[in-house]
Amino acid sequence: MAATGVGSRARDIFTALEYGPVPESHACALAWLDTHNRLLGHYVGGEWLKPEHRNAVSCRDPITGENLANCLQAQGEDVAAAVEAARTAFKAWSQLPGATRARYLTQLAKVILMHQRLLWTLESLVTGRAVREVRDGDVPLAQQLLQYHAVQAHAQEKALAGWEPRGVIGLILSPPFSFLDMMWRVCPALAMGCTVVALVPPASPTPLLLAQLAGELSPVPGILNVMCGPALLGPALASEPGVQKVAFCGAVEEGQALRRTLAGKGAELGLALGTESLLLLTDSADVDSAVEGIVDAAWSDRSPGGLRLLIQESVWDETVQRIQARMGRLRSGRGLDGAVDMGARGATAQDLAQHYVHEAQSQGGQVFQAGDVPSDSPFFSPTLVFGLPPAAPCAQAEVPWPVVMASPFRTAKEALALANGMPRGGSASVWSERLGQALELGYGLRVGTVWINAHGLRDPVVPTGGCKESGSSWHGGQDGLYEYLQPSGTPARLPFLCESLNYDTFGLVVPSTVPSGPETGPSWGMQSPRARASLLWALAAALQRRDTALASRLERHGSEPKAAKAEVEVSVRRLQMWGTQLQDQGHTLQVAGLRGPVLRLREPLGVLAVVCPDEWPLLAFVSLLAPALAHGNAVVLVPSGTCPLLALEICQDVATLFPAGLVNVVTGDQDHLTRCLALHQDIQALWYFGSAQGSQFVEWASAGNLKPVWVNRGFPRAWDEEAEGAGSELSLHAARTKALWLPMGD
Amino acid sequence: KGITTAAVCVYPARVCDAVKALKAAGCSIPVAAVATGFPAGQTHLKTRLEEIRLAVEDGATEIDVVINRTLVLTGQWEALYDEIRQFRKACGEAHLKTILATGELGPLTNVYKASLIAMMAGSDFIKTSTGKETVNATFPVAIVMLRAIRDFFWKTGNKVGFKPAGGIRTAKDSLAWLSLIKEELGDEWLTPELFRIGASSLLSDIERQIYHHVTGRYAAYHDLPMS
Numbered sequence: 001m002a003a004t005g006v007g008s009r010a011r012d013i014f015t016a017l018e019y020g021p022v023p024e025s026h027a028c029a030l031a032w033l034d035t036h037n038r039l040l041g042h043y044v045g046g047e048w049l050k051p052e053h054r055n056a057v058s059c060r061d062p063i064t065g066e067n068l069a070n071c072l073q074a075q076g077e078d079v080a081a082a083v084e085a086a087r088t089a090f091k092a093w094s095q096l097p098g099a100t101r102a103r104y105l106t107q108l109a110k111v112i113l114m115h116q117r118l119l120w121t122l123e124s125l126v127t128g129r130a131v132r133e134v135r136d137g138d139v140p141l142a143q144q145l146l147q148y149h150a151v152q153a154h155a156q157e158k159a160l161a162g163w164e165p166r167g168v169i170g171l172i173l174s175p176p177f178s179f180l181d182m183m184w185r186v187c188p189a190l191a192m193g194c195t196v197v198a199l200v201p202p203a204s205p206t207p208l209l210l211a212q213l214a215g216e217l218s219p220v221p222g223i224l225n226v227m228c229g230p231a232l233l234g235p236a237l238a239s240e241p242g243v244q245k246v247a248f249c250g251a252v253e254e255g256q257a258l259r260r261t262l263a264g265k266g267a268e269l270g271l272a273l274g275t276e277s278l279l280l281l282t283d284s285a286d287v288d289s290a291v292e293g294i295v296d297a298a299w300s301d302r303s304p305g306g307l308r309l310l311i312q313e314s315v316w317d318e319t320v321q322r323i324q325a326r327m328g329r330l331r332s333g334r335g336l337d338g339a340v341d342m343g344a345r346g347a348t349a350q351d352l353a354q355h356y357v358h359e360a361q362s363q364g365g366q367v368f369q370a371g372d373v374p375s376d377s378p379f380f381s382p383t384l385v386f387g388l389p390p391a392a393p394c395a396q397a398e399v400p401w402p403v404v405m406a407s408p409f410r411t412a413k414e415a416l417a418l419a420n421g422m423p424r425g426g427s428a429s430v431w432s433e434r435l436g437q438a439l440e441l442g443y444g445l446r447v448g449t450v451w452i453n454a455h456g457l458r459d460p461v462v463p464t465g466g467c468k469e470s471g472s473s474w475h476g477g478q479d480g481l482y483e484y485l486q487p488s489g490t491p492a493r494l495p496f497l498c499e500s501l502n503y504d505t506f507g508l509v510v511p512s513t514v515p516s517g518p519e520t521g522p523s524w525g526m527q528s529p530r531a532r533a534s535l536l537w538a539l540a541a542a543l544q545r546r547d548t549a550l551a552s553r554l555e556r557h558g559s560e561p562k563a564a565k566a567e568v569e570v571s572v573r574r575l576q577m578w579g580t581q582l583q584d585q586g587h588t589l590q591v592a593g594l595r596g597p598v599l600r601l602r603e604p605l606g607v608l609a610v611v612c613p614d615e616w617p618l619l620a621f622v623s624l625l626a627p628a629l630a631h632g633n634a635v636v637l638v639p640s641g642t643c644p645l646l647a648l649e650i651c652q653d654v655a656t657l658f659p660a661g662l663v664n665v666v667t668g669d670q671d672h673l674t675r676c677l678a679l680h681q682d683i684q685a686l687w688y689f690g691s692a693q694g695s696q697f698v699e700w701a702s703a704g705n706l707k708p709v710w711v712n713r714g715f716p717r718a719w720d721e722e723a724e725g726a727g728s729e730l731s732l733h734a735a736r737t738k739a740l741w742l743p744m745g746d
Numbered sequence: 747k748g749i750t751t752a753a754v755c756v757y758p759a760r761v762c763d764a765v766k767a768l769k770a771a772g773c774s775i776p777v778a779a780v781a782t783g784f785p786a787g788q789t790h791l792k793t794r795l796e797e798i799r800l801a802v803e804d805g806a807t808e809i810d811v812v813i814n815r816t817l818v819l820t821g822q823w824e825a826l827y828d829e830i831r832q833f834r835k836a837c838g839e840a841h842l843k844t845i846l847a848t849g850e851l852g853p854l855t856n857v858y859k860a861s862l863i864a865m866m867a868g869s870d871f872i873k874t875s876t877g878k879e880t881v882n883a884t885f886p887v888a889i890v891m892l893r894a895i896r897d898f899f900w901k902t903g904n905k906v907g908f909k910p911a912g913g914i915r916t917a918k919d920s921l922a923w924l925s926l927i928k929e930e931l932g933d934e935w936l937t938p939e940l941f942r943i944g945a946s947s948l949l950s951d952i953e954r955q956i957y958h959h960v961t962g963r964y965a966a967y968h969d970l971p972m973s
Contacts, residue, residue: 010959017928017936288893321900329929746853 019331022338024131029122030068033205038069042078042228043211045085046221051078057228059203062128062346063334063378071203074229076236079197082225083240086168086195089222094165094193096220098156101191104218105150109143111213123179123206124335128343128378129301131336137302138180141458144592145183145476148460149191152481156192162723163485165193167244167492170267172199172234172258174250175348176275176304176401179206182226184464184475185247185483186214190223192484194245198226199237235261243267244493245484252398252424252469252706259703264497264696266713270473270483271706272466275305276398278428279455280415280441281319283312285431286453291322293429293455298404299330299342299382302456306353306399308422309406310415316408323384323404327370332379344378345401352400353380360385360405363392390418398424412437416444423705425468429455442740443601448474451741459591462598462739467684472708472736477589477600479737487729496692496713506697507675532630535657536579540572542653543622547572550618550646557617557643567720571622574726578626581731589739596744602735604632605708606684609677611670613689613712616719617643621650623725624687625663631735633685635663636677641670641690674698681705687733689717708733749956751949752938753778753808758801765805778808778843782833785847785876787812791829798836808841809833812876815850818860826860830867843871843909846891849881854890861894871907877944882912885926892930908935911944917955920948 013020033040040059041050056070074082093101112119116139123138124131152159169189173182182198189196200207211226218224231250235258238246245268248258255273262269277297281290298307311319335343344350357367365388369381386406388395399405409415419428427449432438442450448466451457458464463477474480543550547568554564588597610624617640628635639647644667654663666673674694677686678701685708688698692714702709710733719725755778756764764777779801783789798809811833817826834842844864848857864872872891875882888910895906908931910923920943927935935941950970957965 017924017933019925746855 024336026125028118033069040071044082044225046215057202062344071228074227082197085222090195092220098153102150102154105146109146128335133301142183145187145460149187153191164488170237170243170246172248175201177249188480189484195223256703263700266493266495271471273471278308280430281311282432283314284434290431297455306403313408360394420446423469426466426470449739507671533579540575578630596742599740601738608633609636609683610687611638620719627730627734638673761804776807779806780810782811785878810843812845834868844869845873848887849879865898873909875912877912883910907940909942914945
């Protein structure tokens with residue numbers, strides 16, 4: 001009889017107590033794909049386009065390999081059409097009042113709520129990630145992003161009065177990045193009044209679904225255009241005239257290549273590179289909680305990359321034992337099964353992981369994987385690699401999903417040296433129950449985001465970004481908004497490309513003299529804002545004492561006597577002004593759902609190189625020196641080529657007032673010095689106010705260590721006007737942000 | 747078909763009656779007695795020990811004792827250890843469950859330390875609460891105690907059982923607890939010898955689930971015996 005038959009099954013379940021599958025039905029996802037006859041085109045200008053003679057890439061289920069749909073790949077003309085649609089849309093969209101854009105974003109959040117099941121099912125089906133992570137993490141976060149940016153749009157007219165939207169934004173996403181990364185960039189762009197053309201990986205239906213939802217709701221067609229396309233179409237999108245800014249998410253090498261291709265093309269470039277994060281486990285950590293943090297970081301499908309793990313040697317054995325026990329209980333399975341921890345990511349991700357593991361073994365590392373997984377399985381087991389010698393290439397290379405690479409350290413100082421000794425600087429977590437130690441490590445790490453006793457927390461209010469080779473673009477928070485804004489009245493960015501510029505010979509002078517990097521950077525940054533302020537005031541006073549000498553030098557250079565005197569006066573005032581703006585250390589953000597503050601810190605960049613313009617030899621020099629110093633950087637300046645002696649006069653005062661090595665002035669052939677500084681890998685940022693050719697070279701050369709650059713593209717700047725000479729734009733470029741998360745709890 | 751509770755827990759004065767009633771019903775379920783001044787534990791040590799001895803004499807085969815919260819809150823760990831050792835001796839062959847009253851212990855670090863001391867002193871089970879505190883068995887407290895059990899097992903090889911009590915009312919909750927034990931300690935702990943749930947209304951909810959499973963209909967309260 002049915003009851004007893006079923007009854008014995010219940011008894012078996014309670015005897016064995018194994019987890020059963022909790023499959024989510026993917027019927028709604030397949031139904032949506034069916035409405036397109038399983039062939040997805042491009043979503044441009046508010047409608048679906050299916051141009052002829054395009055390749056179609058098949059979107060496959062990562063586990064079964066079954067073909068779910070075909071996605072048409074974009075070509076050059078599609079990109080051009082999309083940018084054109086975005087440009088037309090921009091004219092209307094940017095003129096709308098912020099409140100209208102805010103209303104749109106709020107409605108879009110509701111639409112996403114209505115279609116959330118379709119969204120999470122489609123994403124989990126196609127990418128193979130655990131549905132739990134998509135449903136409970138990504139989709140609610142997408143709604144929160146829309147709501148947060150709606151608020152920002154609403155307040156834009158008052159809060160961001162001197163700023164206007166940039167224009168058309170080109171967004172390029174590489175395979176490991178998901179629809180959520182697209183939302184992180186699309187939301188602030190749309191909120192601020194920009195329009196977006198997004199190029200997504202070849203087989204991604206979810207961004208196309210989002211574009212459809214956004215487009216159906218939009219009062220202006222073409223604000224969000226999405227196309228699938230091959231990676232090499234990225235540079236084509238980036239170079240398209242009309243695109244004012246390019247945001248790129250992908251691997252480091254591709255970011256560098258894009259930076260080189262884009263030099264001189266006029267568009268601003270924002271890079272978010274790499275997928276790896278860092279976890280630092282001290283001996284005063286709650287090890288069990290830290291192990292859960294490791295699971296969150298590498299084995300929960302929340303992040304696209306692997307984890308570099310640093311464990312203090314005294315707790316090495318205990319930690320590794322717990323990690324291995326925990327790995328034994330992780331469940332890999334079909335992403336759509338609600339009872340799994342980790343899904344599959346497809347063949348490319350698997351190959352990457354396999355390659356890394358083999359390399360690590362050949363370089364002397366030991367590999368631990370819990371349980372046996374047959375070699376032809378689509379799943380890759382969670383993997384722990386340890387025992388690699390520090391000089392092994394694998395110890396320096398980026399760790400792919402789902403690998404965790406563990407290394408020991410003995411003291412906190414050594415941990416910082418190991419952590420900061422990587423070329424990447426994305427995100428990190430510090431595990432310690434001692435507040436003082438945790439904060440010391442948190443402040444000392446050169447990364448964009450630090451979590452204390454947690455990992456992988458995200459919120460729209462908190463800016464997320466990186467430094468060094470992780471790229472210096474930001475998403476979320478106020479920093480994320482400025483990515484899509486420019487000071488009001490800035491002319492549209494046109495290409496200033498000089499086709500004939502030879503990168504190998506630009507600025508090359510025989511014999512070449514290379515200035516060595518100054519070494520006082522870190523200690524100056526540690527000085528309190530008041531100490532820096534008083535030094536700037538002292539410099540202002542010194543300039544005041546020299547005012548007649550400086551004015552007469554300016555007159556000899558060709559200025560009118562009154563103008564020369566005015567220039568000196570304004571320079572003195574500027575120094576005082578930057579001194580008075582006691583650069584605040586940062587402020588606290590309130591994050592919903594987190595008990596505890598998040599600090600947004602502004603930290604010095606490090607060594608900042610500045611090539612001063614020829615115009616306004618005194619004023620420009622001072623206007624650039626002051627904010628750089630005020631934010632705690634060490635500076636290398638190349639003064640105006642036509643009148644360098646003014647700067648050298650100021651150096652006499654600088655030598656007596658400032659610590660040695662803090663301010664360095666180098667004179668000589670401007671192009672040659674620019675070449676040295678731009679190629680120098682130990683300079684953290686470069687401001688260039690010279691020729692168009694020089695600007696192009698600087699952009700190209702910065703790809704070496706991906707230093708953020710600010711160039712004038714050959715246009716002069718009105719240094720005497722407050723907005724251009726002393727505005728918040730300078731502040732933005734003179735420091736970098738770090739988000740420090742401090743969850744509460746005992 | 748052999749689905750029963752693991753034990754029946756009563757106050758010391760009722761142990762005799764309970765043993766007689768179960769014998770008359772032909773049931774071999776053990777009788778557990780709470781002792782040592784349950785639930786507050788604020789009586790003299792002499793009377794607390796005597797309670798245990800009397801309960802064992804009356805026929806209780808399991809004893810649930812309450813620890814002295816004062817000792818935890820003032821950090822007198824050795825004294826706590828000595829007291830529990832004395833409870834252990836007084837129990838003799840009876841099975842000892844030590845109730846930590848975690849809702850009154852303060853921070854989770856205290857819960858961890860108290861758990862370890864209870865295990866070192868020879869408890870067979872550690873139990874979260876009496877069920878009479880304002881905060882009883884919550885998941886954070888449970889995780890701390892389970893990790894203490896696991897650490898103790900890794901260090902000594904002895905398996906100690908876990909019993910959450912208070913606030914567990916539905917069968918669905920009990921499934922969450924089962925999966926927590928499975929995740930933290932593993933399948934070996936999923937037996938009545940190492941995992942018990944202390945609850946009263948939970949029993950009727952489980953009976954209702956079984957009733958529905960067998961008949962396909964939801965039972966009314968009056969269809970099932972009072973618990």
